[in-house]
Amino acid sequence: MAVNNENAIIRVEGLTKTFEDDGKTVLNGVDLVVNQGEKVVILGASGSGKSTLLRCLNCMEDPTSGSIFFEGVDLADMRVNINIYREHIGMVFQQFNLFNNKTVIDNITLAPIHIEHRNMRKEKLKRLFGKKEENAKPLKTKKEIVAEKKAHAMQLLERIGLEDKADVYPSTLSGGQKQRIAIIRALAMNPKVMLFDEPTSALDPEMVGEVLDLMKELAKEGMTMVIVTHEMGFAREVADKVIFIDEGVIKEQASPSELFGNPKDARLKDFLSKVL
Amino acid sequence: MNWSVKLEKFLSTMESEYFQDLLITGLINTIRVAVLGLIIGIIIGTVIAVVKVAPKYKLIVRILDKICSVYIAIFRGTPMVVQLLLAYYVLLPTLEIKNVDSIVVGIVVFGMNSGAYVAEIMRGGLNSVDRGQMEAGRALGLSYGTTMIKIIIPQAIKNILPTLGNEFITLIKETSVLSFITVYDLYTALSTIGSKNYEKMVPYIVMALIYIVLVLLITLLVKLLENIFAKSDKNKMSNKKKVKAV
Numbered sequence A: 001m002a003v004n005n006e007n008a009i010i011r012v013e014g015l016t017k018t019f020e021d022d023g024k025t026v027l028n029g030v031d032l033v034v035n036q037g038e039k040v041v042i043l044g045a046s047g048s049g050k051s052t053l054l055r056c057l058n059c060m061e062d063p064t065s066g067s068i069f070f071e072g073v074d075l076a077d078m079r080v081n082i083n084i085y086r087e088h089i090g091m092v093f094q095q096f097n098l099f100n101n102k103t104v105i106d107n108i109t110l111a112p113i114h115i116e117h118r119n120m121r122k123e124k125l126k127r128l129f130g131k132k133e134e135n136a137k138p139l140k141t142k143k144e145i146v147a148e149k150k151a152h153a154m155q156l157l158e159r160i161g162l163e164d165k166a167d168v169y170p171s172t173l174s175g176g177q178k179q180r181i182a183i184i185r186a187l188a189m190n191p192k193v194m195l196f197d198e199p200t201s202a203l204d205p206e207m208v209g210e211v212l213d214l215m216k217e218l219a220k221e222g223m224t225m226v227i228v229t230h231e232m233g234f235a236r237e238v239a240d241k242v243i244f245i246d247e248g249v250i251k252e253q254a255s256p257s258e259l260f261g262n263p264k265d266a267r268l269k270d271f272l273s274k275v276l
Numbered sequence B: 001m002n003w004s005v006k007l008e009k010f011l012s013t014m015e016s017e018y019f020q021d022l023l024i025t026g027l028i029n030t031i032r033v034a035v036l037g038l039i040i041g042i043i044i045g046t047v048i049a050v051v052k053v054a055p056k057y058k059l060i061v062r063i064l065d066k067i068c069s070v071y072i073a074i075f076r077g078t079p080m081v082v083q084l085l086l087a088y089y090v091l092l093p094t095l096e097i098k099n100v101d102s103i104v105v106g107i108v109v110f111g112m113n114s115g116a117y118v119a120e121i122m123r124g125g126l127n128s129v130d131r132g133q134m135e136a137g138r139a140l141g142l143s144y145g146t147t148m149i150k151i152i153i154p155q156a157i158k159n160i161l162p163t164l165g166n167e168f169i170t171l172i173k174e175t176s177v178l179s180f181i182t183v184y185d186l187y188t189a190l191s192t193i194g195s196k197n198y199e200k201m202v203p204y205i206v207m208a209l210i211y212i213v214l215v216l217l218i219t220l221l222v223k224l225l226e227n228i229f230a231k232s233d234k235n236k237m238s239n240k241k242k243v244k245a246v
């Protein structure tokens, strides 16, 4: 059992994943630590299990065995209410996945408003039936919550220069705009860690830069990030730790200069020779 | 055959307020059963469809799934008339339920029958929504149910709007079997008017015309809704563009 006095936000131990429908083992004993503020880049050939590993971190895929400790809590434990932890783990997808039926501002505020409402209702019940606290803060009203979250969302939109897009639907946006909004949608939850699954792979080349720039900004501000990407320049510049995954295991794990400059694993050498 | 005489007869019958009321009552009942039936059908159909597409690793979901399959088999496997007759003349007396208006039975049976068909339509609609939408909702910490209600179902309904329109049309036309359980629908009204002086030809033609008009109106309504939905995706952008162009 991991203890919570460490610097790790995420600690993966002996993770395996076998897909039930075809019985294929995609992850075969992965151990990984992501520390507070650390930027971890995951490399690997297509089909090597990068997405599966990333998606296991917030249990979008249920691990077959092993543990995923998030701040000391094992998310792989079926008794854990995963939704509560996902609030603190932002995820950015290759295909953006903005909600098509919501405007940009609603995309950003939907989850924060919903979750704060729910927490308010819980707190109300607790105060109704629990013992009274003397100087308990007055509860926010629904209106106050909505106003607060909207203001936060507008701030984030201004930050990426898309405040004039607040009321449009995603179908009217460019890929780069969509992905940057997807990133601030995750950011609006004030996550403790953010997961990126090839965030620039579905973009036209001229839009890759704006998304990577935003990610670099987040990195500078100290966000903890786990990033699957094929952008080697970005990995070199931003990563504290680069991981090479192959055949469902981590074959090599090192600082970018070490891993790119002096790769040891034969498959990694082969991989780098193809992508660099 | 003297059509002008027949038409004259019909019009003179319709001069009586009594027969006017009959026709209006019949029309309203027909619309009422179809509209309320469709609403109940959409609710039941959506619930069934959500059960059908839900991940099956929980036992309770698997049990619900079986129940839904039986439900669908029953309501799709028998004609609407049979369902109405069974409900009104078998089920109600057996359960010793009295004082139930026959139109209520009609609405409930239409709703339950429609639910079996809407379930299939809605399942297609839910499956037509990109998987990434559910993933994004879940990754933000929203539950399966919340994501379904706020994100997936609205998009599914938009995708199946034309098919739902067809279901509505089917229901409107099927109301003509309501007379089997003594509901005063459009068919009953015009039949009664026809018996007044043994002149049924014109009333039956009028009946057909009213059904056609109803169906055309629904078709129009669906088109309108589709346009509204389609616009909500684009309008604000084009508005902005227009403003800038000015």
Ligand SMILES: Nc1ncnc2c1ncn2[C@@H]1O[C@H](COP(=O)(O)OP(=O)(O)O)[C@@H](O)[C@H]1O
Binding pocket: A019, A021, A022, A024, A026, A044, A045, A046, A047, A048, A049, A050, A051, A052, A053
């Ligand atoms: N839901 C799934 N069911 C079955 N097999 C899957 C599923 N998702 C991924 N896989 C398989 O797992 C392997 C690794 O996939 P993935 O993690 O997406 O690789 P990567 O992201 O490195 O390209 C692939 O062979 C893929 O076909």
Ligand SMILES: [Mg+2]
Binding pocket: A050, A051, A052, A197, A198
């Ligand atoms: Mg992948």
